[in-house]
Amino acid sequence: MSIFTPTNQIRLTNVAVVRMKRAGKRFEIACYKNKVVGWRSGVEKDLDEVLQTHSVFVNVSKGQVAKKEDLISAFGTDDQTEIYFD
Structure with a gap:
């Protein structure tokens, strides 16, 4: 009997889910709790x-990544770096 350990799972710890509603759809990104406050106040620049991860999700807790078509219809691009600064 062998024990299978998934190697492609990413564990999100100390997560703050930042949500944005655009074009009737909800999008989420996973961030560090203590860094979000610093980013919003302008202290954190990076x-x-x-x-935590460079993906835009539909549901962070379930790991459902947003579809490319949904990103293009809501933000006009599928470049996730531009979406973060939108």
């Missing part, structure tokens, strides 16, 4: 320090 976006890589704030984000």
